[in-house]
Amino acid sequence: xxxxxxxxxxxxxxxTIVVSAIFxxxxxxxxxxxxxxxxxxxxxxxxxxMGVMAAFIxxxxxLNFPIAGGTSGHFLGxxxxxxxxxxxxxxxxxxxxxxxxxxxxxxxxxxxxxxxxFNMGILTAVIGYGLYRLVIHQKxxxxxxxxxxxxxxxxxxxxxxxxxxxxxxxxxxxEIVLPAMLGVHALIGLGEAxxxxxxxxxxxxxxxxxxxxxxxxxxxxxGWIVSGVVISLLAVLIxxxxxxxxxxxxxxxxxLGFLGxxxxxxxxxxxxxxxxxxxxxxxxxxxxGAVGAIxxxxxxxxxxxxxxxxxxx
Amino acid sequence: xxVDVFDQYHFTPSRVHxxxxxxxxxxxxxxxxxNALLPDGSWSAFALAWLLLLVAxxxxxxxxxxxxxxSVVALPFTLVAVSAIFSPQGSPLAVWDLGFITLIPTDxxxxxxxxxxxxxxxxVQIAILLVATTxxxxxxxxxxxxxxxxxxxxxxxxxxxxxxxxxxxxxxxLRAREARSAGLPGVKGGGKLSWRxxxxxxxVGQLFLRSYERSDRIYQSMISRGYIGHIRTLNxxxxxxxxxxxxxxxxxxxxxxxxxxxxx
Numbered sequence: 277x278x279x280x281x282x283x284x285x286x287x288x289x290x291x292t293i294v295v296s297a298i299f300x301x302x303x304x305x306x307x308x309x310x311x312x313x314x315x316x317x318x319x320x321x322x323x324x325x326m327g328v329m330a331a332f333i334x335x336x337x338x339l340n341f342p343i344a345g346g347t348s349g350h351f352l353g354x355x356x357x358x359x360x361x362x363x364x365x366x367x368x369x370x371x372x373x374x375x376x377x378x379x380x381x382x383x384x385x386x387x388x389x390x391x392x393x394f395n396m397g398i399l400t401a402v403i404g405y406g407l408y409r410l411v412i413h414q415k416x417x418x419x420x421x422x423x424x425x426x427x428x429x430x431x432x433x434x435x436x437x438x439x440x441x442x443x444x445x446x447x448x449x450x451e452i453v454l455p456a457m458l459g460v461h462a463l464i465g466l467g468e469a470x471x472x473x474x475x476x477x478x479x480x481x482x483x484x485x486x487x488x489x490x491x492x493x494x495x496x497x498x499g500w501i502v503s504g505v506v507i508s509l510l511a512v513l514i515x516x517x518x519x520x521x522x523x524x525x526x527x528x529x530x531x532l533g534f535l536g537x538x539x540x541x542x543x544x545x546x547x548x549x550x551x552x553x554x555x556x557x558x559x560x561x562x563x564x565g566a567v568g569a570i571x572x573x574x575x576x577x578x579x580x581x582x583x584x585x586x587x588x589x
Numbered sequence: 590x591x592v593d594v595f596d597q598y599h600f601t602p603s604r605v606h607x608x609x610x611x612x613x614x615x616x617x618x619x620x621x622x623x624n625a626l627l628p629d630g631s632w633s634a635f636a637l638a639w640l641l642l643l644v645a646x647x648x649x650x651x652x653x654x655x656x657x658x659x660s661v662v663a664l665p666f667t668l669v670a671v672s673a674i675f676s677p678q679g680s681p682l683a684v685w686d687l688g689f690i691t692l693i694p695t696d697x698x699x700x701x702x703x704x705x706x707x708x709x710x711x712x713v714q715i716a717i718l719l720v721a722t723t724x725x726x727x728x729x730x731x732x733x734x735x736x737x738x739x740x741x742x743x744x745x746x747x748x749x750x751x752x753x754x755x756x757x758x759x760x761x762x763l764r765a766r767e768a769r770s771a772g773l774p775g776v777k778g779g780g781k782l783s784w785r786x787x788x789x790x791x792x793v794g795q796l797f798l799r800s801y802e803r804s805d806r807i808y809q810s811m812i813s814r815g816y817i818g819h820i821r822t823l824n825x826x827x828x829x830x831x832x833x834x835x836x837x838x839x840x841x842x843x844x845x846x847x848x849x850x851x852x853x
Contacts, residue, residue, distance in 0.1 A: 285666075286666070287666050287709045287712070287713060288621050288624070288625070288708065288709055288712030288713065288716070289624060289625065289705055289706075289707075289708030289709030289710070289711075289712050290666065290669070290670060290705060290709060292625065293622070293625050293626060296625070307738075307741070308738070311738045311740045311741060314740055315740060321808055323740060323743050323744060323747070324743075324747050324804055324807055324808045324811065325801070325804045325805070325808065326744050326747075327743065327744045327745070327746065327747020327748050327750075327751065327804075328747055328748075328751050328755075328800050328801075328803060328804035328807065329800065329801070329804070330744055330745075330747070330748040331747070331748045331750075331751035331752045331754070331755045331800065332755055332796060332797055332800035332801075334748065334752055334755070335752070335755040335756050335758065335759045335796060335800075336759075336793050336796055336797070338756070338759050351789075351793060356793075356797075360797070368740070368741065368744055369744070371741065372741065372744045372745045372748045373748070375741075375745060376745055376748055376749060376752075378716075379716075379720060379728065380597055380720055380725070380749075381597075382659075382713050382716050382717055385621070385709075385712060385713075385716075386617065386618060386621055386712075386716055387618070387621045387622060387625060387712070442669060442670075446673070446676075446701065447669070447670050447673055447701075447705055448669055448670065448672045448673060449672040449673070449675055449676070452672040452675070453669060453672050467786075470786040470790065471786065471789055471790045471793055472790075473790065474786055474787050474789065474790015474791060474793070474794070475790045475791075475793040475794040475797060476794075477790070477794075478790060478791045478793075478794030478795065479794045479797060479798065482794070482798060483798055483801075486798075486801065
């Protein structure tokens with residue numbers, strides 16, 4: 277059985293509670309939105325289909341192909357799922373896949389699962405579908421090219437975010453891990469992109485009715501396009517900046533108050549924030565994280581409401 | 590392929606197997622949370638947590654070393670944490686000049702690295718114990734009781750059910766490729782990389798279509814057998830006195846571990 281854990285599945289213990297909590301909250305909001313969208317707009321028929329599609333992604337990850345030098349590319353599937361099934365269904369399918377990999381095979385942790393779902397499910401859906409949606413009414417060649425580009429960027433963004441999460445947790449040094457992660461995933465992403473394009477081309481050739489473009493366009497509106505393009509641009513801009521000049525990113529982060537000057541407790545990402553009567557304990561850190569998380573939730577909810585309005589227009 | 594390749598459930602009659610799945614899920618999450626909360630270098634607390642894990646292993650009737658054997662799955666990822674050794678805080682222990690980069694391992698960095706390793710190793714083991722002592726449908730049922738949306742648990746239930754079926758489908762597709770890929774002994778088969786990618790892509794596309802069409806048939810047959818939108822299980826979940834007792838004792842131990850970790 278060829279079952280190699282992909283370097284993107286972060287195990288428990290590698291992220292601090294605060295970082296885990298922040299990404300859990302983002303993930304819960306997004307998955308919650310996906311669930312309510314699915315319950316409202318799709319029939320109950322969609323649920324068994326999504327389950328079988330999740331099993332498909334899981335099984336397809338076993339189809340790997342040899343690249344040079346003993347390494348092999350294998351398929352992550354997030355972009356393909358989001359393009360074929362729509363972004364919300366794509367998020368649910370990838371959540372199920374990441375969840376079962378963690379629950380059943382310990383491929384990725386439980387406490388950090390929020391971060392893993394965010395990296396491999398939400399980012400890929402936003403980037404993969406967002407970019408594809410932009411060109412959905414264009415010619416087949418353009419669509420396939422953008423789908424491939426989206427798959428590559430989504431893989432790179434997942435690697436970038438995994439590196440950032442590990443770095444914010446004080447688990448890794450950014451200047452060592454980021455170039456390594458991005459380097460490896462530039463290759464993995466290439467495999468992902470090529471397989472996504474080839475699979476899409478095959479499906480379009482044999483069952484074009486499954487890729488009903490008008491339906492697919494109705495699934496998500498400008499909100500997806502904007503977030504897809506913005507996040508892709510951010511990922512593309514941050515990656516070279518950060519790997520070429522990690523001190524720069526560290527400086528930006530400390531200017532923004534993310535890294536304390538002392539950094540004595542590596543898990544404190546809001547170092548100046550401590551609750552007086554609790555002192556400098558884990559509880560204080562958790563509360564500090566919760567405050568940050570609430571701000572984030574607000575942003576995400578706003579974004580979600582915006583998306584909803586876009587859709588009902 | 591046989592079904593139990595993926596199923597991690599090991600049955601032996603034991604108290605742990607009999608516990609309510611909700612208790613087991615809670616215990617697992619709390620244990621992992623407790624590990625994450627412990628400060629770096631609190632070795633006595635980590636040792637106590639390991640002791641607790643050994644007791645749980647023993648109680649499960651699967652043997653003291655059961656989870657240890659499978660815990661190697663988390664090893665490859667430790668590579669990522671290696672760079673923590675070169676943390677700038679703490680006093681330097683050595684200077685390694687590799688030409689393009691100079692690495693300075695520090696004492697605090699080493700403590701951080703090993704703490705991450707121990708946390709991850711302990712957490713993986715309790716998760717292994719959870720799936721080894723709980724049947725997957727019960728686990729999902731417990732998650733549903735713990736307020737996971739039913740849409741999601743149903744998707745995961747279908748994923749679990751059709752994992753085996755679609756894996757067999759993958760093997761059929763791979764066998765078909767083998768059968769059509771005759772080669773001379775000693776001569777490397779296959780075309781260029783682009784050809785291989787096209788083949789793999791078509792295989793993925795083919796698998797997708799077969800899965801999609803199968804899911805359609807599955808749905809039709811489920812409707813005709815009275816499917817009402819979610820999967821039901823026959824195992825009732827009742828919290829007995831023993832379940833509460835185990836939960837309480839476990840939490841008590843975790844509190845003691847936290848105390849030891851933060852005080853010493």
